[in-house]
Amino acid sequence: MLGVAVLTVTLIAAAWAAKVSIVVEGEHYYSIKPSMQIVASQSASGGKFVQIPLKRPHGEDETGPYDDGNAVYRINVPSAGLYRLWARAHWHDSCGNSFFVVVDDQPQSWIGEDGTMQKWHWVKGKTYQLSAGVHTIKFQNREDGAKLDQFMLTTDTRYVPTRVERETSQYIIRPSQ
Amino acid sequence: MRAGTSGTASRWGRICLVALLALVLGTIQAPAQDAQAPAAAPADGVQWLEEKGETPYAVPGELKAGDKGLAVRLWLASGDAGKDGLAVEIKGGEARFLAARGGQFSPLGTPGKLPPVGEEPVEFSVQRHAWRLLFICGGHVVCKAWSYAPDGTAERVGWESLGAGQADDLRVQPVGEIFATDSFMRLDTGSGGWETGRGTWQQRSLREDQQAGAMDASKSTNPFSYFGQVGKSEGAAVTTIGYSFWTNYSIDAAVRAGQDSVIGVVVCYQDADNYLAAKWTSCVGASEPQTLKLVAVKDGEETVLAQERAGFLPDQWYRLGLGYSGGRLVCWVDGQKRVAGETDLFGQGSAGLLAGGSEGVFFDDVAIQDWSAEGDDFKVAQPGKWIPQSGTWEVSGGVMKATGKGEALALAGQPDWKNCRAGAGVKIGTEQAGILMGADGDAQVLAALHKAGQGDKLSILSKTRDGQWQEAAVMALGASAPWRRLEVAVEDGYVVASCNGAQARAFVPGAGMGRVGLLTRGGSAAFDDFAVEPIPPPPTAHLVKEFTDAQQHFEMAEWAATRHAWVPAATDLNLPDAEKPKAEGVWCTKGDYYGDYTVDVPLTGIGARDLDLAVALDSDPRWQGTGVTVRVAGKPGQKSLALTILNGTEQVAQQQVDVEAAQATLKCSRLGEFVVIEVDGKLVYSGKLLSPEGSKASAQ
Helix, strand or coil, rough: CCCHHHHHHHHHHHHHCCCEEEEEECCCCEECCCCCCCEECCCHHHHEEEECCCCCCCCCCCCCCCCCCCCEEEEEEEEEEEEEEEEEEECCCCCCEEEEEEEEECCEEEEEECCCCCCCEEEEEEEEEECCCCCCCCCCCCCCEEEEEEEEEEEECCCCCCCCCCCCHHHHECCCC | CCCCCCCHHHHHHHHHHHHHHHHHHCCCCCCCCCCCCCCCCCCCCEEEECCCCEECEEEEEEEEEECCCCCEEEEEEEECCCCCEEEEEEEEEEEEEEEECEEEEEEEEEEEECCCCCCCCCEEEEEEEEEEEEEECCCCCEEEEEEECCCCCCCEEEEEEEEEEEEEEEHHHCCCCCEEEEECCCCCCCCCEEEEEEEEEEEEECCCCCHHHHHCCCHCCCCCEEEEEEECCCCEEEEEEEECCCCCCCCCCCCEEEEEEEEEEEEEEEEECEEEEEEEEEECCCCCCCCCEEEEEEECCCCCCEEEECCCCCCCCCEEEEEEECCEEEEEECCEEEEEECCCCCCEEEEEEEEECCCCCEEEEEEEEECCEEEEEECCCCCCEEEEEEEEEEEEEEEEEEEEEEEEEEEEEECCCCCHHHHHHHHEEEEEEEECCHHHCECEEEEEEEEECCEEEEEEEEEEECCCCEEEEEEHHHHHHHEEEEEEEEECCCEEEEEEEEEEEECCCCEEEECCCEEEEEECECCCCCCCCEEECCCCCCCCHHHCCCCCCHHHHHHCCCCCEEEHHHHHCCCCCCHHHCCCCCCCCCCCCCEEEEEEEEECCCCCCEEEEEEEEEECCCCCCCCCEEEEEEEECCEEEEEEEEEEEEEEEEEEECCCCCCCEEEEECCCCEEEEECCCCCEEEECCCCCCCCCEEEC
């Protein structure tokens, strides 16, 4: 009976399949480590963004020994699912157009390496299977001159962010909480 | 967020399922903010989505016919309640836009024939932009309309049944600004967002390019490029970037290919067998040589929309551009418009690059951006497109006519339009008629044709603060003619009007912002074949560190060229050492800029340090005091800049400019024979200087 109930619940959960979008401002990190820094800007959502400043050495690996400046975000994922990562980024040039991304203890990946420079735009990242509950997402130095204004994790695979998105503060864990 | 499309039973089903989940799990999770929550009950008959659209946006969805066929209305409603706003009415095998107010409907645009819709769902999309609306269904633009709402205007989205069939899976997709660039300066780090539709596509460094040794470095754009090649027994190779909801945009790329290649750029890409493209063959190729054509490819079959005889030189870099807007296609080569066509196919889709023939094609410096052209042949009236401001206007006999004795003005377009080119056939009545540019800006400009005795004349008039028209330039046109083609372009205040080979030019500060209009003064007039399109911004050159780092990025510094290069003056010159400039810290552009150009110079540390900088336009770096020089000076503690403008060695102006921050942007433009200087968008100087056109820009 319990097995049937669990199966039923699983099927029901899959059928319901709520679309979840989690939007986080770059400056609303849980922790930050230099050389990642916060910068005020009228062109950024919320008036601030985080960046790896120019002339910092490129990171070749998430573990260093190079500059491993990063911003760590903690989010409370409301429901399990496959989440697409998007980042609202601003690249200095072709040698400053990516971040390492580390989700929980999953292997490092990166986001960026597209060709749109000197302009805020949304960059499509990889997908991550996330369970319901708290997760950490780390954006880390890979190239200098890379800026992050917002990022989004969404289970809506058809949705494409094209402008500033409204932050979903209910999912964001800050140190003061 | 995506609610309102599944019917009441389905919504109750969901509610029950959620309740059952809660019962079994013993808890109810906080609902996700944008979860697919049940919609409000359709008391007004409309299934509204919870999420609003904010212009510009698209509403994709599906249409499905029922036993009685298909009769539904799609809503884009203003306000938080009620059914005022815009609608697409789909019934009787047709679709058309309507304006709705207080339960009354009035037509917008023209109706269109719907492709067959049966029980199998057919995809549709409503594109709602600031002024233009498109209804696309089954891969065709079915109908268009025009109704202005500023960017960011929120509208409720929904649908209602008119007794047959249904709309399903509606969602709101923000469109935002379309903008993407790529100079392909990467290796082995992913595709940069490009997706291969067909053929083989790969990054190429000029270190690997077999032709590199034989090429003139100054003709290339940078040492990396994207190379596309057809596979065996395949159609043209295509790679794409962007999204299915993109519309009203242009793609422009540097291109180079061998003699048996076909170069192409793509818009409205659906898949490798369905897209719109500009295709170009070489002047010496064996197959279909010397052809520049616009094509529609549908299910793999190619239809030529327009073409002209023009071939590229093998192994020469060009810029090939293609713009799409509301069914209009325009193709440019090196910024010059070459071919234009129209089609109702697709209406939206991603952008792409195309390579055909046996030798492959190199692409570089791709730029994709918003682009919106509009036209009117006045064959039928299209309600909502032209808004009369004064006088009496009517569309009849294939022309737009203004009657009456006073001034008559009809406007079209958006208040935020800037830098446009417009043209129309004009038949003058008794006095004066023409095209009004920048109806919403600080200064309005009228390019007008006048009756002047036995002949006609062409003039540029600007409207002064007291509302009077003032002549800024005039040209005689010779004997009167019943119809003349009038063209006018306004770019950052620089106005060029032309008619029958005569050209009048003027600089009118603040001109060019806003809608365009047809205007007559003191009599009747008729207009035909109207067209307006934005003037594409010139390619932007950025100084990036790789281009000046000859040690780490030697090939970039070496290959840097006009579009991307600022190089030390001494290395730019093929001169004996004794003749090279001695001044240190002098940087010049590599190569010559013929035609108009703008140099943007960021000024930093204003008020914090001594500032002394000079920008030279049209100067020869071998000779001091040539061209036009703009000297900028600032002192510690002062939030102001002293600008001195010299023509050769003669001072022509001196201005003190207050700035608000420690950073400012100095903008120096050469527009025809005019030089325009701005600081943070404020005009500092404009004047007609005698500098010869077509030499170099340089900066110290």
